[in-house]
Amino acid sequence: MRLVRPLENLIDQLVKLPTIGPKTAQRLALFLLKVPEDEAKALAEAILEVRLQVFPCSVCGYLTDLDPCYICQDAKRDKNIICVTEEASDVISIERTGYNGQYFVLNKEFHVMEGHDLDEINLDSLEDKLASGEIKEVILAFNPDVDGEIMARYLASIAEAHQVKVTRLAHGLPVGGDIEFTDELTLRRAIEGRYEFME
Amino acid sequence: MRLVRPLENLIDQLVKLPTIGPKTAQRLALFLLKVPEDEAKALAEAILEVRLQVFPCSVCGYLTDLDPCYICQDAKRDKNIICVTEEASDVISIERTGYNGQYFVLNKEFHVMEGHDLDEINLDSLEDKLASGEIKEVILAFNPDVDGEIMARYLASIAEAHQVKVTRLAHGLPVGGDIEFTDELTLRRAIEGRYEFME
Numbered sequence: 001m002r003l004v005r006p007l008e009n010l011i012d013q014l015v016k017l018p019t020i021g022p023k024t025a026q027r028l029a030l031f032l033l034k035v036p037e038d039e040a041k042a043l044a045e046a047i048l049e050v051r052l053q054v055f056p057c058s059v060c061g062y063l064t065d066l067d068p069c070y071i072c073q074d075a076k077r078d079k080n081i082i083c084v085t086e087e088a089s090d091v092i093s094i095e096r097t098g099y100n101g102q103y104f105v106l107n108k109e110f111h112v113m114e115g116h117d118l119d120e121i122n123l124d125s126l127e128d129k130l131a132s133g134e135i136k137e138v139i140l141a142f143n144p145d146v147d148g149e150i151m152a153r154y155l156a157s158i159a160e161a162h163q164v165k166v167t168r169l170a171h172g173l174p175v176g177g178d179i180e181f182t183d184e185l186t187l188r189r190a191i192e193g194r195y196e197f198m199e
Numbered sequence: 200m201r202l203v204r205p206l207e208n209l210i211d212q213l214v215k216l217p218t219i220g221p222k223t224a225q226r227l228a229l230f231l232l233k234v235p236e237d238e239a240k241a242l243a244e245a246i247l248e249v250r251l252q253v254f255p256c257s258v259c260g261y262l263t264d265l266d267p268c269y270i271c272q273d274a275k276r277d278k279n280i281i282c283v284t285e286e287a288s289d290v291i292s293i294e295r296t297g298y299n300g301q302y303f304v305l306n307k308e309f310h311v312m313e314g315h316d317l318d319e320i321n322l323d324s325l326e327d328k329l330a331s332g333e334i335k336e337v338i339l340a341f342n343p344d345v346d347g348e349i350m351a352r353y354l355a356s357i358a359e360a361h362q363v364k365v366t367r368l369a370h371g372l373p374v375g376g377d378i379e380f381t382d383e384l385t386l387r388r389a390i391e392g393r394y395e396f397m398e
Contacts, residue, residue, distance in 0.1 A: 003291065004264040006252045010245040016238065017227050028216050030288050032246055033253060033262065039215065040250050046209040047243040050228065051236055053205045063232065065203045089229050092202065 007033070056088075059125055061105035063088045071103060078102070080136040082129065084155055086110070086148075090141060101139075104129075110147050118154045130162040137165045144171060206232070255287070258324055260304030262287045270302060277301070279335040281328065283354055285309070285347075289340060300338075303328075309346050317353045329361040336364045343370060 003011070007029055014025035032040045056062065057069035064070070071077065071091075081101035085091055091103050104126045110116045129135050138159040142148030156166045171189035173182055182190070202210070206228055213224035231239045255261065256268035263269070270276065270290075280300035284290055290302050303325045309315045328334050337358040341347030355365045370388035372381055381389070 002269065002294075004253055004262060004268075006245070006249045006264060007262060010249045013242040013245040016234075016242075018230055019223055019226065024218055026288070026291070027218065029249065030262075030286075031217050033249060033287075037250055040246055043212040043215075044243040044246040046205070046212040047231055047239055047246075050205045050209045050232060051239050054203055054232060063203060063206060063229075065205060069203075070201065087229075088232075089225070092225070095201075 056105070056107055060103045061088070061107045061125075062091050062103055076100075079134055081139065082126075082135050082137070083139040083141050084126070085141045086143070086151070094141060102129075102135075106151070110151055112147055112150055118151070121151075123155075123158065127158065127162075130159060130164055135162075135164055137167060140166060140168050255304070255306055259302045260287070260306045260324075261290050261302055275299075278333055280338065281325075281334050281336070282338040282340050283325070284340045285342070285350070293340060301328075301334075305350070309350055311346055311349055317350070320350075322354075322357065326357065326361075329358060329363055334361075334363055336366060339365065339367050 010029045010032065011022070011025045014020055014028050015022055020028070032043070053065045054063050055065075055067070057064045057067060057072055059068040059072045062069050062071060078101040082104055083091075083094060083099065083101055084104045084106070085094065086106050086109070088105055088107065091105060094103075106121050108121045110118070110121065130138075138155070140152045140155055142151050152168060159166045170193055171186060172193050173179065173186070173190050179187065209228045209231065210221070210224045213219055213227050214221055219227070231242070252264045253262050254264075254266075256263045256266060256271055258267040258271045261268050261270060277300040281303055282290075282293060282298065282300055283303045283305070284293065285305050285308070287304055287306065290304060293302075305320050307320045309317065309320065329337075337354070339351045339354055341350050351367060358365045369392055370385060371392055372378065372385070372389050378386065
């Protein structure tokens with residue numbers, strides 16, 4: 001089966017995106033051919049614009065279009081607490097919880113099995129903050145897996161060298177979760193982390 | 200939660216695509232920010248290019264970048280048989296079967312419940328072909344639903360006015376399907392369409 005080259009090319013580009021398989025890519029490409037031209041153009045321009053205008057904040061590493069980002073500039077936020085995440089997407093999730101402190105985003109994938117090295121992560125701006133004495137607590141918000149564990153230990157050793165308290169996100173039952181279907185490790189952590197019942 | 204405007208805008212554009220929900224749109228947008236700039240640009244340019252270079256063939260309505268399309272230009276294809284489809288995507292599927300005739304793509308959605316009118320479908324080029332006497336058979340390849348049935352009857356009446364044989368795609372069990380889980384109507388059609396066993 002031959003498709004015309006520009007259509008084939010668009011499908012090839014779409015299939016590189018996460019969650020998009022060949023069938024969905026074909027469907028999206030045909031959709032982009034069928035919608036009013038303005039709509040297709042708006043998507044193409046939004047992609048170009050995001051690459052031109054959005055970059056990591058020089059202070060915290062979160063995504064921003066002005067530097068420092070609005071979180072770093074916000075005088076009402078707690079300057080004594082900093083939450084370290086691997087990705088900007090983690091900040092988006094944590095912001096929804098109402099957390100009101102600072103962030104530090106590593107913006108660097110770390111997979112020990114792929115031979116990544118912890119030294120490759122640029123922690124200069126975090127170390128400056130820790131050295132300044134402003135930070136009283138570092139929250140390590142890494143995914144609960146092997147790579148997250150390795151990063152957490154590494155970051156913890158650095159924070160402790162500056163005598164700063166280090167905390168981690170709690171493990172336990174997801175809200176709305178079911179004990180029967182919770183894996184053993186999570187349930188063990190939920191028992192270890194049990195807290196006093198208060199009415 | 201506030202995202203920077205260009206990122207918010209990209210997510211808004213992505214969410215308009217079929218099969219893309221808000222979570223996937225956010226994931227795709229962050230992915231497009233993370234990949235090398237060339238890759239993001241290649242996608243944006245592929246979208247713009249497909250709109251500039253791809254259009255419906257003036258003869259058959261299939262998607263092409265030269266007019267008439269490669270199917271209409273192919274001297275080796277059977278000129279006596281024409282397959283009528285609603286969308287270009289149907290042609291892509293039918294081409295994979297090895298079908299070697301002509302096509303006529305309506306390129307017009309028809310939903311009787313939304314008040315669409317059959318007169319809105321431009322059949323001029325199909326009627327010219329039927330009038331020329333070249334076509335010996337019209338295959339109606341519409342989806343097996345109410346709208347497809349209405350379009351099929353309409354197209355059949357036109358083809359029959361030109362004394363051209365009209366056929367439809369067979370209904371029956373999907374290959375690899377299971378009789379137990381086949382709906383009643385499909386099974387009834389499979390029985391009606393039964394054919395002689397040959398070894």
